[in-house]
Amino acid sequence: MRTDLPANSFKARLQADNPLIGFWLTTASPVSTEIAAGAGFDWLLIDMEHSPNDLPDVTHHLRAAEGGTAEPVVRVPWNEPVMVKRVLDMGARTLLFPYVQSAEEARRAVEATRYPPQGIRGLSGLTRANRYGRVPDYFGRAADEICVLLQVETRRGLDAIEEIAAIPGVDGLFIGPGDLSADFGKAGKWREPEIWSAILDGGRRIKAAGKAAGFLSPAEADCRDVIAAGFDFVAVGIDAGILARQTDALVKAYKG
Numbered sequence: 633m634r635t636d637l638p639a640n641s642f643k644a645r646l647q648a649d650n651p652l653i654g655f656w657l658t659t660a661s662p663v664s665t666e667i668a669a670g671a672g673f674d675w676l677l678i679d680m681e682h683s684p685n686d687l688p689d690v691t692h693h694l695r696a697a698e699g700g701t702a703e704p705v706v707r708v709p710w711n712e713p714v715m716v717k718r719v720l721d722m723g724a725r726t727l728l729f730p731y732v733q734s735a736e737e738a739r740r741a742v743e744a745t746r747y748p749p750q751g752i753r754g755l756s757g758l759t760r761a762n763r764y765g766r767v768p769d770y771f772g773r774a775a776d777e778i779c780v781l782l783q784v785e786t787r788r789g790l791d792a793i794e795e796i797a798a799i800p801g802v803d804g805l806f807i808g809p810g811d812l813s814a815d816f817g818k819a820g821k822w823r824e825p826e827i828w829s830a831i832l833d834g835g836r837r838i839k840a841a842g843k844a845a846g847f848l849s850p851a852e853a854d855c856r857d858v859i860a861a862g863f864d865f866v867a868v869g870i871d872a873g874i875l876a877r878q879t880d881a882l883v884k885a886y887k888g
């Protein structure tokens with residue numbers, strides 16, 4: 633019988649010297665998750681915001697990632713406490729919240745992950761998270777292993793980095809380049825000088841505020857640049873993108 637509550641080594645290593653290298657999963661396939669889990673990544677992003685994953689799917693992904701090297705990071709569809717509670721009950725410990733723009737929104741995200749009196753997470757003693765009641769004192773220990781990551785992906789969010797980072801319980805801020813570029817009126821063009829310098833400046837300010845800075849890009853040059861700038865957790869590829877580009881290339885190779 634398993635009664636342990638494994639330490640969240642991703643959270644423990646978030647601000648270590650070496651960046652944590654991640655992989656973004658959007659194909660909603662537990663097979664892809666299982667394959668990526670064996671590759672050696674530090675974290676895997678399981679996406680509920682833009683991918684066809686609902687709660688049962690997330691449970692399959694979490695099971696598929698077990699035994700691998702990577703912490704599953706679940707991006708919830710929105711900063712909304714009911715889904716957060718349900719995802720945590722299924723055993724996710726590291727959550728990424730999209731579109732956070734203010735300290736108040738950051739506070740609400742953290743509160744959704746904490747039991748009263750620190751927060752509003754509803755209590756069930758029989759969930760996958762507490763091994764169906766087998767983890768001693770789960771309610772007292774859960775917060776130690778829960779990691780809260782917030783996406784800042786608008787100019788308003790970037791302006792509020794210091795206030796957002798100051799909220800207790802926030803572990804890291806992730807800059808979403810796609811939405812940020814859209815907010816600048818240049819969707820998808822985050823290497824434009826004005827946007828790219830806002831991203832690098834955002835990372836510097838996140839770290840100066842004592843929190844971990846995260847990023848995602850399918851482009852190696854982007855990832856290498858943010859790693860050189862000191863970002864702490866960087867997703868360096870997306871399963872759907874790899875499948876699409878590689879199948880395009882195969883067809884081109886054989887059919888011209």
Ligand SMILES: O=C(O)C(=O)C[C@H](O)[C@@H](O)CO
Binds near residue numbers: 807808809
């Ligand atoms: O704004 C971004 O960039 C992100 O939030 C990441 C995207 O949502 C991701 O799905 C890659 O397209």
